[in-house]
Structure formats: structure tokens, C-alpha cells
Amino acid sequence: MLSNELLILSILTLAMIGILGIILVYLMIRKAMDIKISKRIDHCKEKYNPLISLILTEGGLSRELTAKTALQRKAIEELLSRYTKVLEREEEKKRLSKLAALYLTDDYQKRLKSMRWSTRMNTLYQIEDFGMDHLLNDVYMLLKRRRLSHQELIHILRILALFHFGPLFELLTNHYNHLSEYEYRNILLRLEQRQFDQFVLNFHKSELPLQKAIVDVISIKKELSYLSFLENIFSNYSGEVKLRALKALAVIGYVKNIEPYLELLYSSKWEERMISAKLIGKLKEEKGVPRLIELLHDQSWWVRFQAGQSICQFLNGKEILRLVLESSKDSFAKDMAWEWLHKGE
């Protein structure tokens, strides 16, 4: 009969009502607490804001700025966080780091050891933003933690790079040599030149992602001092690395000897034709113009597009394009010439 089932169903119903009640009460208490706490923090921030603002602009310390309770420290943290986004002058940034060190060091040391992933991540971000380089060792110790997430690892290495951690080169080349290109780039960008040079010297022995990242960082920073290094890679490597070096040269816009790059305009790979066309345009090298005009007829859309752009960069670029538009029989070349002639009108 159904009576047994009825009993079970009734019990289930009661259980569900119970669960619902618990969730509701929990949610209501939580919300009420949250509102109360954030009000108190806001109140505290209002009191502290003028004090902190004064310390940051003029230096010194204030006795009224106390951080005895967690709530007060939270208020200070939030205020400092706001200021990191607006401060420009070096001395002000230093004062901010000093303030953070004074009030938040103990908390952060504890939080780095927290069981909760999000707490550790937030702390890492704050340490980086506030420039708390006296916590360098604590951050480094976190690397030894068992079950470290990949995101944490990358962030730690980033902070170590930013704080000029000596053995970072060893770490990256020996222990953590399987990062992605993007992650390496993220770390290398934060290095100062002396440390970065270590990676440049070790370039030939590095894995491919690291090599690509090194070349990219030079290209991003537009470092003229690495010009011969880039040209060296261009002539000694092939494939993706060679292409990256070429790209970096095109960004920097200077080479010692133009000949090899003119030859590359005839490469069988469309990527190489495209980037060498870009370089020729940037250098405004007259010798390359006839070939650029030929490249307007290239079979690859990207090469045609780049050739059009490069020709545009020459003083008489528009005339050249007009000539192509009038004289060429190739409709693709005509389309491209037409597009660059009408760009931005």
C-alpha cells in the first residue's frame, strides 16, 4: 500500500522545511552582520582618510591612526588600496609601503599561511600592490607549501621578480621550466636589467616558451641595447623564434644592415613576408618599395594588407597606391590599394 510511502514522503517534507529554515536564518543573519560591519568600516575609513592622506603627502606618522582591531586594519587596508591607484610620485609610493609595513605585516604573514586559497591569493596581490618587499622571504617560503595552486605559483614568481630576488634565475631555469610563454613574459617584465641579462645570456639553452618570452619582453620594452642580440637570433634561428625576433626589430624600427631583410621579402613563408614588409615600412627603406608593390599582389590577404600599410608609411605612398589602382590588372591588389587610399577619410 501507499501508506508506507506516505510516511517517508512526510518525513522528507519535514526535513526539507528544516533545511529551508536553516538556510533562510543563516542568510538573514549574514546579511545583517555584513551590513553592520561594512558600516563600521566605512565610519572608520572616514576618520582615517584625512590622516593617511596627510602622511602620504607630507610624511611622518600619526598617533591617532591606531590599528588595534581587525576592523581598523581592514579600513586602513582599503584606504591604502585606493591610494595605490592614484599615487604617482616615488616618495609617496615609498611612504605607502612604509605604512603598509607598519600596520599590515603581522596580518599578512598570518594570511599567507591561511588554509583558504582566496585569502592567500588576495594577500599576494596586496603585497605586490603595496610593494612590501620586506615580506620577500615569507612569499618565498610559500613556494615550499604542499599543494600549491598554479595561479599562486605564478604570482609568487612574479613578486620575487619584482622584489629582485637573487636566485630567481635558478628557480626559473631549473625548477619551474615548464611554464607557458605568457607566464614567463609576465614574470620577466618585472625584472630589472641586470637580472634580465642573465636570461639573455642563457637564451640558447632555454626552452622555446622562455625564448619567445625573452624576445617579446625586449620588444615590449623597446630596448635598443639588445639590438645586436635580436639580429643575432634572427640570423641563427628559424621558425617561430626567428619570426618573433623579426617582429621585435619591426617594433624597434632599426637594423644595422638591411640586406637580409630585403631578401626575406621573397621568403616562401607568408608570415615572414608579412613581418619583413612591416619592418621595411617602419624603416622607410626605399630599396624595398618595388618588392612591396609586388607583395600587394601576394596570395595571402595578410601580406597584401601589410604591404599596403607599409607603402602608406612612405612620403609618396599614396601616389604609389594610386598608380597601382590605375595600372594593375589584379583585382585583389586593386582592392587593397583602394582600401589603404581611403583609410581614415
Added chain:
Amino acid sequence: MLIIQWDDIVTTFAWGIAVYMVIVIFFYSVILVISMFQLRKEYKLDRVLAYEDYLDEIYTKPISIIVPAYNEEAGIVHSVRSLLSVNYPTYEIIVVNDGSTDHTLKKMIDHYDMKEIKRVVRKQVNSKPISKIYQSAIFAHLFLVDKVNGGKADALNVGLNFSQYPYFCSLDGDSVLEQDALLKVMKPIIDSNGDVIASGGSVRIANGCQIQNGQIQNIGLSDKPLVVMQIIEYLRAFLMGRIGLSRHNLLLIISGAFGVFSKSWVIEAGGYRTDTVGEDMELVVRMHRLLKEKGQRKKIVYVQDPVCWTEVPEDITTLRRQRRRWHRGLFESLWIHRKITLNPKYGSIGLLAFPYFWIVEFFGPMIELSGYIFMILGLFLGGIYIEFAILLFFLSCLYGSIFSMAAVLLEEWSLTKYPKVSDIIKLFLYSLTETIWYRPLTVFWRCEGVWQMLRGDKSWGEMKRKGVLE
């Protein structure tokens, strides 16, 4: 004799429904637990800090935002204004005017000083011809493409052909983006170094919120019961469903309202299909299929941060049309790719995601409808059936509200958007009533969608915009 047989049928039927309910509750519970773990891990993670890095041009990849517009003269200027203030280093906005019959084109040209330009457009996916291209004289990254009418999917395809950047994002004309929306959805793509080829964010409901100059000013809960019910529905769908599915790369839907895709993969898959009403879901399914067939381990993910606020229907008629259309879109996507169902070649997509969408999402409403009929029948049959029916009714009320409240709980853990205690009580009370009116209504509309389809009715209504964007 006859009576006993009748009894048997009813009992079997009751058991059938009970078993179905257990399966569904099991599915939902598993997904809920997965979502809970994920959100708990990221509990109180300061997301603003995490996104700041990506504001640097060096790290991010440029995006083309495609806005298909068909007769959107009321909202288009505002939508574009909200897009112009988006926080992202490099992007372009491409408004595709899909042969509007109103003043959409003129409004754009006048307001943003659009000037006609010449541009060679590579035809990478098939689409209707472009008539004119404009570029704004004020904002160099704002373009307007005027084309022959061909539907939303076709407009998106044109935008795809026209766009110059490696990633694109499709956006409904009536949605408001959060300032950091692009950063949020691009984060997984950048972090994974290209292993993530599409990413979507959660969509929230704008009705009841105050919006000015294309930005959300105040978050509030609407007073209209129909809207509150939809809010609960969205919370459940996004916070529970999608997080759970995305965790295991089973995501079959990236909301048409907002999602970012890798252009090269979409082009390889063939762009948007113009002959279905659910082109957004169909594309994601096709991309999954392409990945499996090519043996690629790429991913399609979901970001739980709210990225986009959209206007939902406030009256019964429009909501009914929308639900019928959705259900039909769902069926078309599943039907076009029916080969995937239970096919081990497609891995978890074929063995888990597809059966889930067939059983719970597609056939669910029909089984539920028969359940409602059974309950009513039970009342007439008298005896033990009355008690059984009443209990079943209570139970379905309660389990529905438990999942709804769990979704509210997840929302509190992750984002805490609704500011007042009274909001929570309101959400709670409404979720208790869901089974009495809202659920049967949507179930009925979705069954109607199936019925329409069987009859071969192709008409489907456009949504009437009230224009919350003003």
C-alpha cells in the same frame, strides 16, 4: 476488475514520476555541490585586484564587439554609449544594422557623426551583402555596417567578416555591460594561453535597477512578481547550472546576450547558422563537436561574475513567446547534432551533457506537465490519492525552493549584490510560491513550443522593448 487495473496504471504512473523526480534532483544536487566547492574556494577573492593586471595592453588581446541591431532606434545610442566606456585596452565596436525599417541607421549616423569609409571585407563566412560602411568621426574605433536584412545570425556573420581582431564578442542591443566585463571574460582566455576558445559570463536582470548613461547605478529588486521569479530562475541557472557544467567542460550554452569567442575557431566551425532560432547554443555545440572531431583539448568556460545586465519581459504575452522560442531553439540545437547523443566518440559531451539536456531540459517540461495533470487527477480519485497528491505537491514546492535558496546562498557567498535583508526575505517568499503558479506556466509554455513545432508553425515574436536603458 477494471478498477484494480486502473489502480495499477495510476500507481505505475506515480512511480514513474517519482523516479524522474529523483533523477532530476540527483542531477541538480551533483551540480549544486560542484558549484558550492568552486564558489567556496573563491570566497571573498578580491576580483578587482585580479583584473587590474589585464588592463595593461601588453597582456590583453584586442576584441571586436559586434552589436547586431534590427529596429533598435529606442536603445541603440545608449547601448553604444555604454560600450564606449568599457574598461579595456584595445577594442572596436561594430554595429551591424540588419536592414532596419526604422531610424536606427540615421540615429547612429547623427549621434556619433558616422562618415562613410571604404574597406575591403574578407568573406570568411557566408552572409548577405554589405551596402555601406561607416566610421565615427568622434570615436575611431566605432564602426557601423549597413546590410540587407537577414536575421540576427546573419548580422553576426557580417560582423565576423568585418572584424579585424582575433577575438570577438556578441552582444544584444538591449544589454548593459559592466565596466570590467571584457576583462572578466577574457581572463580565462589569456590565462590559459589560448586553450580556452570561448567564454561567457553570467547575465543578470536589469529590470528594477537604476541605469544611467549606460551604467548600472543602483541594484534593486523589481516589484513585479514575474520579474522576481525570473531573477530567481537566472540565479539558479547561472550560479548553479553553468558553474557546475563549466567545471567539467560540459557547457553547451553561452548566453547570446554576452560571450567572447576566438574568431578563428568560430570561422573554422562555419560561423552562425541562420536557419535556427537558437543560433547561440547551436554554435557552441558545433564548436564542441569540432573540437572532439579534431581531437583538440580546448575548452569553453563560464565566468561567474555578472558581466551583463539585460531586460527581461514584464508581461505574460512576451514571456510566453520568449519561452516557446527558447524551447524550440534548444530542440533545434539538440536535433541538428543528435548524432552526438550517447556517442562515446564525443566523450562527456555525448555521454553526459547531451543526455542531461535531452532528459532534464527538453523532455522535463512534458513530464512535469503530466505530473501536474496527475496531481489534479489524484484529487478526483479520492482516498489515499488525495494525500499522495498533496504530499507530492508540497514536496515539489519545497525541493524547488531549496534549490532556489541554495542559489541565493551561492550569490551571497560570491557577489552579494542585493543590498537589503528584506530582499532576501522577498526572494525566499517568492521562491516558495514558484510551484503554484510560475513553474506550471513556464512548463505549459515550453510544451506549447513543442506543440507549435510539431504543427510546423514557424512564427515567433520579437521582444517588445520597454527601454529600461533610458
